[in-house]
Amino acid sequence: MKKIILTLIAIALIAVLPVFKLQSIQDKYIPTKATENYHIRSAATEIFAKGLSYKTISQVPVMIDSAAFDGLFAHLKASFPAVYERLHIDTVSTHTLWMKLDGTKENAENILFISHLDVVPVDPKTIKDWEADPFAGEIVDNYVYGRGTLDDKASAFGILEALETLISNDWQPSYNFYFCFGQDEEIGGRNGAGAAAAICREKGITFRTIFDEAGTISIGSVPGLKKTPVALIGVAEKGYISVEVNFEQPGGHSSMPDTGNAILSASAFITSLNEDPMFKPEFTDPLQGFMTHLAPEMSFGLKWAFSLRPLTNSLILSNYQGSSTGRALTTNTAVATMVGAGIKDNVIPSSSRVVCNTRILPGYSVHDIINAYSERASEYNGAVQWYNDYGTDPTATSSFEGKDFLTLGQSIRATFPEALVSPYLTLGGTDSKNFDGLAQQIYRFLPIALTAEDLPRIHGINERLHVDAYRDLCRFYLDLFQRI
Ligand SMILES: [Zn+2]
Structure with missing residues (x-):
């Protein structure tokens, strides 16, 4: 009997031993250095909110609303004067913005940041269920409401706000920073980012790393981690x-x-x-x-x-x-x-x-x-x-061991200290797929924390973003640009 008990204990021990070999690898994402904490303008949120009032809706069959895009472009130009003065800015296709900020390094590598300016329509039957007009850029109870708050004008405006802040402080990147703000991501992105990628192929412009939207900071959606926020970085796209x-x-x-x-x-x-x-x-x-x-x-x-x-x-x-x-x-x-x-x-x-x-x-x-x-x-x-x-076809899978993945992880932890960092598979489509093969690696991440209750707001009713969450998003890009 004693022998049997001892054998059972030994088996149990052997069975649980491997658990102790599973070591956390999260510490490497704790930033070793802090970046400069530049002040973000107090008008940032209002500028973003106004950007939502332009109905840059993508629909099939393709019918681009030029007036809406032109209105949005005028708003961008008026709101980000330093960006428009310092960057090389081109329009690709009809309404895709392509920008470049030169790096200080000689023969600097290229880094590309992508987001999109188009949004999905609002089902007219659901308008009555919205807490605010989806195309007015209203702020209600500290939430900015409207199409594009989560997908993906927040990212476009956050990137521009961070750039405006840095350029106003005479900051310059070491590497060449490119920016692509697409016009038709919601219908496949072929005319916007697709056209920009085609130009890059033609001119032989390649990138070390591309950063695009997609993975978010998930709260309560990862099984086994119901309470911990998890930053999910898309390293491949289906x-x-x-x-x-x-x-x-x-x-x-x-x-x-x-x-x-x-x-x-x-x-x-x-x-x-x-x-x-x-x-x-x-x-x-x-x-x-x-x-x-x-x-x-x-x-x-x-x-x-x-x-x-x-x-x-x-x-x-x-x-x-x-x-x-x-x-x-x-x-x-x-x-x-x-x-x-x-x-x-x-x-x-x-x-x-x-x-x-x-x-x-x-x-x-x-x-x-x-x-x-x-x-x-x-x-x-x-x-x-x-x-x-x-x-x-699915995209290639980017490395999650390299320098830029680590940098991205550290920027996440610098802005969202509680979050765990993890690679992930992007299930939907993003504009960055057009650039597959033009970059050593592509990371898809949107610095917004979403609970399970928030997820249906994307493309759904009451799409919204808390004013503090928007400022965190701006701070994230401020940190990432400097950390790169
Ligand atoms: Zn999107």
Whole structure:
């Protein structure tokens, strides 16, 4: 009996030992040096709020509201006089701003900061639910309300405010700082950042590092870290493809239905995408980085599970399948987004059509996804074709070991001392994907803290930002520009 107990204790000890090997790596992001704490103008918030009143809305089919953009540009020029005096400023395409501030170093490397000036529309049915007019730049109870407060005018104005402050203090960067303020990120970014990237390719302009929006400081959304803010830096971006699947089968009179038809085939195909996913869940490099950065900060049980990897990989992956974010992080998602069939209530149609959208994990290509859909559709006698001729491969994964990732992490900790820093996989799309291959690394991070309750405000009702959060955002860029 004693022997059995001793053996059990020994097994238990061996099982928990790896937990103690999981060491926190967060200390390296604590800034070793402070940057100059320049004063941010008291008018900064009002300038930002007014910027929201220009309806620079992106919609399909593409119809650019020149008057709105021109109004916004006049506002920028009047509000950031030092920037407009010191920087080289060009307009790319029709309404994308491209700026450059020369670095002091000889043969200085280039750094690019991206954000976008367009916003999504507001669903007219929801206007009544807003606490303030979404296009008036109103400040209510210390919150700036409006489209663009979170996505992405805050970042554009914060960058310009920090620049204005630094230039007014005769500051100059060591490296060349480029800035791209896109006009159409919300509809793919091909005419704005895409055109700017094409010019860079043509002229041979490359970048050491690009900083764009996307990951935020998440409060309560990372499993196992419900209370700690976590700064999620997108080190790669998923790809995008939609396919159209057509099913053809003899139709007929609805009074004598057969057991199969085009609608049933489409339905069985759609159901199969959920019940028997085309791809197995897996860990990608950004997620590996996410685990090494955050697992040591979690509770004992979770730490234990992570410390026993790869033994526990399947357990962790199956856990991730319990939430939509978890599935998006670990799989090539596949979802039907449009279906169509039928012309009359008493006719069984002879064809049906399904459009499916997939966000592609790093390591796969658009063609891998099309092949998988073709194989699956063939089981249901469906034929696959590209939808809308549009698709993008996932981006390369940027290093999260290098100097600029560390600098970014330190700027985060300098402004948000409580936050943990971690690499992440960006699930949506950003303008920076247009520059894939033109930079050694691309980091996607927006210095705004969001709770789970705030997330639906992005593209949703009552998009807003606290006035203090806007000033923190400006301070973050002040710190980052200097720290680089
Ligand atoms: Zn955006």
